[in-house]
Amino acid sequence: MESAKHAGDAAVAVSKAYGVETMFTLSGGHVFPLYDGAVHEEMRILDVRHEQSAVFAAEATARLTRKPGLAVLTAGPGITNGVSGVATAHFNGSPVVVMGGRAPQSRWGSGALQEMDHPPLLDPITKLSFTASDAESIGQDVEVAFRTAIAPHRGPVFLDFYMDHLFSPSPTHLARTQTPSPLEPDPDDLAGIARLLAEAERPVLVYGSDVWMDRAEEAARDFAETWRLPVIPNGQGRGILPSGHELLVTRARGLAFAQADLVIVVGTPLDFRLGYGWFGGKDGAPLARVVHIADAPSQLATHMQPAASAAGDLSVVFWSLSTACGEAGVKPSSYASWVSKLSEAAAAAIAGDAELLASEADPIHPMRVYGELGKVLADDAVVIGDGGDFVSYAGKYVEPKQPGNWLDPGPYGCLGTGLGYSIAARLARPSSQVVLLLGDGAAGFSLMDVDTLVRHKLPVVMICGNNGMWGLEKHPMQLLYGYDVAAELQPQCRYDQVVTALGGGGELVTKPSEIGPALRRAFDSGIPYLVNIATDPQVAYPRNTTGV
Template sequence: MAEEQKLLGGDLVAEMLKREGVELIFSLSGGHINPIYNGCRNRDIRIIDTRHEQAAVHMAEGWARYTGKPGVAAVTAGPGVVNALPGMAVASQSGVPLVLIGGRSSLARRDIGAMQDIDQVELMRPLTKWARQVYQAERIPEYVAAAFRQAVSGRPGPVFLEIPVDLVGEDVSGTKVRYPSAYYCESRPCADSKDITLAATMLREAEHPVILAGSGAFWSGAAAELRQFAESTGIPVYTRNMGRGCFPENHPLAGGFFPIGLMQADVVLILGTRLDWTVGYGRPPLLKMSTKTIQVDIEPSEMGQNRPVEIGIIGDVKAVLQQLQEEMAGAAMKMEENWPVTIQVMKEAARDSALQGTDQEAELIHPARLCRELDEILPDKNMLAVDGGDIAGFAVLTMKALSPSSLIWIGAFGHLGVGLPFGLAGKLAHPDRPVTVLTGDGAFGFTAMEFDTAVRHNIPVVCIIANDGGWGQIRRGQKRDFEQTVGVELQTTRYDELARIMGGQGFYVEKIAELKPALEKAFASGKPSIINVRTDPDTGFSGMELPWKIN
């Protein structure tokens, strides 16, 4: 008689991850999750161990942003889960699918003062689409499958699965375990045909139509459909958040990042993006109340948020674009002939505005000039993760995204410290492509020790730090409003020397002419590198006044 197969609960977690196609997880070790580590190692699932749980969750989010698939993080009980909360808040606000697995004290010692015990599910509930605890070890695969399904269904988002330590360490009979299969719906929600006809008519009749595409275009994989639809109709396209690069920003119909053309639009096709502060809440002065809107979103609660919507379509962006393409094939457009040219002029004016008032001969480098230079010299197929305040504002306005995931930014939540974790995840997801992080010195400090993670795991990202020796955005506001500053000054630390001490490469740049040679050496080294760029702490912000005033 064959010996009955015995598996630990941690093996069941790892086996289900393997069946989901998970290649690696991001984690910081702890006793409550040791059996999961063992199960992953035995199944060739790589563990990228970080220096902080927050960074592990940021990396899981970064993996999702660079692959379109849920990232996975695992953290130990109590403090480990608490440290992961900021990362889950970011993923929740950004609508990014990830699965966080948390350890917990044993069921047997619940409510008697066990070590590191806290009600983690209730902590996570406001920040997740779905949060659950497992109560039976043999049901672990069911819960793991449910976690992945919940993360990607409808509008994507983070989920939390708590597994007590006695369950991950429990011996389970293989005969009692059921591994779920075929638990995803492959069909895409489509629009009602009447709504498609109405939308197509409105777009055909418009003189100044515009497409505003956001993260929904990325998560639905609609880049090809978006380009086909724009080119067949001639309608200009603005892209937002994860939508950036779904329509290449060097295309004649691309409006770039800041949608200033909305001011003159008469019809706007909104594809999977929230009308939040980054687009002036969809209200005047950026978007007139007389402008007609067609809103496409997978999430019904977004319809009519912040402004009335003429046509609301609940559906998948890719599927709806395919329907619109079929409906409008060969249709005559009443769009003004020079409208796309007008959008191009606006785009270049917005990009150039960031350089207003800059002195080309100044001793220190203006952050806008740094961004424009990088936009010219970064390698082909480079993927850029942007982090920070001032430097991020200049970067997202002046730098181009040419393909999906080629330029990612935290977006509306404004959370700092994501740059290096996102960059590490990007390089792990695409080892054949150059990956660059552009961050402020303040933002870098939040997750600076993840440079050690890069060195230990040989992840050769290039991190460019715009070092103005302080919290520049806040410092400028204090000077403007109070004519004095407090709590906003940092040292102009030699982060390049820190990189070398930690086993990477470091370069110091004070003149713009030194940037390209430093960048070439950093990429050629094949090591994690920091390029520490001394930037002007007294720059004006005139080039960014319009976006911020509108919002």
């Protein structure tokens, strides 16, 4: 059997066979052979300023391209710095392989530099966390990692290598990159769901990120349009029905969830974002019946008992469920008035936004920022949210035209994802606008990685909603205690000057009339550019405690 120069060559060759084009990393001696392997295999190496950004970039690559992402972290603190990124990938179901360095086996137990047993630390937030046993097995172990990451339900895998093994010769491993077989849903489960829909008078569909990740967006749109069902998307489900679609009722979300008698949730957990799966029950009405559909049985809700559930490849689910609906006698006419009610409510809400989206209030109302952004945002723009109150407005007022173009941290809610996500988005969508929406709190986590954008010539437009505080904490503390602590940030802090100091561009905006021209300058600049917008600290995003 032909041997690679060292095990790093074998590891990278297998990674490339699984579609990896970029290795995200922060330099460390424990993993030099992986870099050498990337050079030999002509794989891009993109180095960042903090390991969390490497993992976030790998995760965003997986979510945008629907191919596995790769992060390479050096031993010890390199890996612990990446843990939040791995946890985020775990909660988002993102197929990411994180390869780590490890102190030499020949010195193990004697106090070598950065000696740490990493897999037990990563085990709770990965599908698989393990150490390659020897140099000869590394190619095969890497294949196991990728195969596990992409199998339903997708998720992160951690694999580390003893340093002396990684530098040793290793057999070339020919990867068998078969696509996981589609999981077929149970026909009886789908028939039961179709019967519930045939009985419903006020149904609602919820589409989540896994619809996109399962490549089921076409089938999902066809299902909604065929059976004339109102849709509320979240995560990367946004854009499956494009902005302006008659069945897209995001802006009537409160009404829809309050009065629905059947809610069909597809490709997202019944977590806090969806009121834990409790819908209806308003004004004396009974609770809505809930259907939960996922890409794998492990993702079905266990904290409550849905009226029905199904698991399987989501494209197959939608096509098969559509057939079952025909057999069950589902008649869209029976709930047509409900759909009209929601559509009219959504249209009224959008019309009611016009005043605040054009607000001349000084200090600037956050909604004015989104009013101006909507004028310059292209249909294929990738929009990334990294923040609290400011980004919550984006979730409400930015409706993508295409699926797969929205990125936020997901249910784990980890701040600091933005720069890593932006790096990945610029590589994955080189001809699209990439817009990063930052709260001023979130900016403090990762803004140094603007240096990465500059060094690698990756233009991104960053918009910072700067209200000088941790808004998600300050306002609730005031409400609870009448005072707040640990919630203040520097008013009008010059984050734009941080970006210019790192080689990008930026400016501070303090007047509503300045927002539009500043955004146009940012998009025209062709460099990483931050528009730092001082927003009104008294304005808090309205929310309730259930997520509904």
